[in-house]
Amino acid sequence: MSHRGAASGAPVREFHMEIFGVPSALLGSQLLVGLINGSFYAILSLGLAIIFGLLNIINFAHGAQYMMGAFVAWIALTKFGINYWVSLLLAPIVVGALGVVIERTMLRRLYKLDHLYGLLLTFGLALIFEGIFRDQYGISGQSYEVPELLQGGVNLGFMFLPIYRAWIVVAALTVCFGTWFMIEKTKLGSYLRAGTENPQMVQALGINVPLLITFTYGYGVALAAFAGVLAAPVYQVNPLMGSNLIIVVFAVVVIGGMGSIMGSIVTGLGLGLIEGLTRVFYPEGSAVVVFIIMVIVLLVRPAGLFGKT
Amino acid sequence: MQNKKLTTLACAAAFAALSGAANAQISGDTVKVGVLTDLSGTYSDLAGAGAVLATQMAIDDFMAEAKPAFKVEMVSADHQNKADIASNKAREWFEREGVDVATELVTTSTALAVMKIAKEMNRVALMSGPASTPITNEQCNDVTVHYTYDTYALANGTARAVTKQGGDTWYFLTADYAFGQALERDSSAVVTANGGKVLGSVRHPFPASDFSSFLLQAQASGAKIIGLANAGADTTNAIKQAAEFGITPKQALAGLLMFISDVHSLGLKNTQGMYLTTGFYWDLNDDTRAWSKRFFEKQNRMPTMVQAGQYSSVLHYLRAVQAIGSDDSAKVMTQMKKTPINDFFAKDGQIREDGRMVHDMYLVQVKKPEESKYPWDYYHVRQVIPAAEAFQPLSESRCPLIKN
Structure with missing residues (x-):
């Protein structure tokens, strides 16, 4: 573990405290970075959770929809000169609308069948979307600049925090808790929750459940696209950006409990932090730590941390 | 009795060797070049379709310049950066499709897998994409050329x-x-x-x-x-x-x-x-610019060093086959090592005994x-x-x- 020796051995910074041989300043910055990544996990797993909650569909196209959000923002900027702030609204609408079309024309036929069919359909769609973008734009990706207002950073003493990263946390958490509020505290949300429990009864009460379902899928997809726009300035916009992330996000959803709204948000943030710590103490393990936790959670609490059995 | 059997065997062996020598020349009158590359993943921009195009350009240029008596065909496949897919494909090509040479092979793990099969089946492997030095060190063999660059x-x-x-x-x-x-x-x-x-x-x-x-x-x-x-x-x-x-x-x-x-x-x-x-930059001199512009017209991107090296390696291979009139691996390798490489990619490039092609970087x-x-x-x-x-x-x- 040469990295640790290097970090503590180099006489270039005046670190005053060490925790398990890691300077506390480094630890602080890693926790913050973990929180930023956790925000992405939270917003993506939230979208998956509400889709699963109401549609019983495991939306494997979520990663591709996240990627398309980023691409819509990039295309909007380079082809039409539409700026970041407009894209933040535009990309979710465009990609969400595509989600609505998918739900109306394809997913709708699968609700009575096993989960597996929905998974296969969305997985196939993800491959098609990624293939189209790869064919059009190549694999190396495109650069998207950080919007002017959010350029630069602040020195927190223990680290240099880019303003844009702070914005990611604020934007993601606002959207997450806004969604949570809408589902848990509003009338529309109560229809949604009732629809999840007993669709026939809700339909009998005069509520248009199919429309509700379409709206929910569109909204879940729009969340993915929103995360994609948030990600565009920090990662290269490339066709596989979603498929690299989606597996981890699925693990987050499983750990949090399928369909649990608050569970997915809290778990997303928590796992971001744990992953951040792993990157300091044992970087080689950072790719698998989430899955190890998933295995443990499945063994101890198969319904997930926040799921109802 | 034992003796007679031995004699028969010896005769059979001699005959086989003779007949081998008799059609040495070009198997099936066709030289088949296989491009095994990443057509869909992380490395598909730096190798991928551009490498396939470079191969086709090499074949076209060779046919025009040498007007050979044999045909040259190209096949290509996506190894998805996975060693098992690469080795299965290479084996299928060598065993059933009469491919003479497997080329490109970006991603070290696929390269190491395929060079072993090439050795086993006595075919040639030309590596333009992979980077790791074990290809010409611990794992080296006499049918592999590591062409463009290494770590x-x-x-x-x-x-x-x-x-x-x-x-x-x-x-x-x-x-x-x-x-x-x-x-x-x-x-x-x-x-x-x-x-x-x-x-x-x-x-x-x-x-x-x-x-x-x-x-x-x-x-x-x-x-x-x-x-x-x-x-x-x-x-x-x-x-x-x-x-x-x-x-x-x-x-x-x-x-x-x-x-x-x-x-x-x-x-x-x-x-x-x-x-x-x-190992290559398109804007070095008139030769590199001329070739790269041709590449650009078809691919709409300038070539990477891997793609330029791919062209050069395939052309060098075909010229060696033409020069000795045979696609026998050992003979072609000898010819390739003997002949300095002079084209837009390399000036006085030389393939060493360990398979390393050395040229200016x-x-x-x-x-x-x-x-x-x-x-x-x-x-x-x-x-x-x-x-x-x-x-x-x-x-x-x-x-x-x-x-x-």
């Missing part, structure tokens, strides 16, 4: 230049697999040999998208240079995020394996001032946005590294074919 040449070019210019403390960000480790090892050796010091390294999972944690560790090390021992999307993401976290320009980055496709994708604003080592620096005058005008060529210095000397070889 030793990259480290030797970039790490040496950067260290000598005062970047004498290094910290590595290393992709945690065979290639990344090889690159880190070779680069560390060069840094130390030139009076620099390696302060540490962090191994990141492959592939990764968020590098901020790793970059912050590199920042905390206080090293002047952060060496990126990774490739493709990992490198581009790390460069982008280093700027975001204010790590550059205080600490400098050294991209140990970067292609022009990466620079194109990141843009000059993000990459300006970086040093990198390459170029240390380049990425231009500032305002210095770039036309599309794809990306590099200042800072130094031509002569073939004799660019690659690992045979005296250090760990290849069993070389007797030290």
Whole structure:
């Protein structure tokens, strides 16, 4: 573990405290970075959770929809000169609308069948979307600049925090808790929750459940696209950006409990932090730590941390 | 009785050998070139469809210049950067489809798998894409040519230049697999040999998208240079995020394996001032420009060194077949090693006994946005590294074919 020796051995910074041989300043910055990544996990797993909650569909196209959000923002900027702030609204609408079309024309036929069919359909769609973008734009990706207002950073003493990263946390958490509020505290949300429990009864009460379902899928997809726009300035916009992330996000959803709204948000943030710590103490393990936790959670609490059995 | 059997066997063997010699020439009157590459994944921009195109251009040019008595065909397949897929495909090509030579093979693991099969089936393997030095060291064999570049040449070019210019403390960000480790090892050796010091390294999972944690560790090390021992999307993401976290320009980055496709994708604003080592740059001279423009017309991108090397290696192979009138692997290899390579890609390139093609390499620096005058005008060529210095000397070889 040469990295640790290097970090503590180099006489270039005046670190005053060490925790398990890691300077506390480094630890602080890693926790913050973990929180930023956790925000992405939270917003993506939230979208998956509400889709699963109401549609019983495991939306494997979520990663591709996240990627398309980023691409819509990039295309909007380079082809039409539409700026970041407009894209933040535009990309979710465009990609969400595509989600609505998918739900109306394809997913709708699968609700009575096993989960597996929905998974296969969305997985196939993800491959098609990624293939189209790869064919059009190549694999190396495109650069998207950080919007002017959010350029630069602040020195927190223990680290240099880019303003844009702070914005990611604020934007993601606002959207997450806004969604949570809408589902848990509003009338529309109560229809949604009732629809999840007993669709026939809700339909009998005069509520248009199919429309509700379409709206929910569109909204879940729009969340993915929103995360994609948030990600565009920090990662290269490339066709596989979603498929690299989606597996981890699925693990987050499983750990949090399928369909649990608050569970997915809290778990997303928590796992971001744990992953951040792993990157300091044992970087080689950072790719698998989430899955190890998933295995443990499945063994101890198969319904997930926040799921109802 | 025993004797008679032996005699029969000996006769049969002699006959077989004779008949072998009789149709030595070209099997099936067709030379079949297989392009086994990444057509869909991380490396598909730097190799991929462009490598297939380069192969076709080599075949077309060869047919026009040599007007051979035999046919040349090309097949291509996507190995998806997976060793098992690559070896299955190569075996199928060699056994059933009469492919004479497997080419390109980006991603070290696929290259190592296929070169073993080529040896077993007595066919030729031409490697343009893969980077790792074991191909011509521990794993070397007499049917493989490692053509375009390798981790030793990259480290030797970039790490040496950067260290000598005062970047004498290094910290590595290393992709945690065979290639990344090889690159880190070779680069560390060069840094130390030139009076620099390696302060540490962090191994990141492959592939990764968020590098901020790793970059912050590199920042905390206080090293002047952060060496990126990774490739493709990992490198581009790390460069982008280093700027975001204010790590550059205080600490400098050294991209140990970067292609022009990466620079194109990141843009000059993000990459300006970086040093990198390459085996080819399209804008070197009239020959490179002429060929690259032809490539550009079909692909709409300038060629990477892998794609240019692919053309050169296939053409060199076909010329060798033409010269000796046979596609017998051993004979073709002898001819290829004997003949110096002279085309737009290499001047007096030479294939050594260990399979390493040695040619001049170029240390380049990425231009500032305002210095770039036309599309794809990306590099200042800072130094031509002569073939004799660019690659690992045979005296250090760990290849069993070389007797030290």
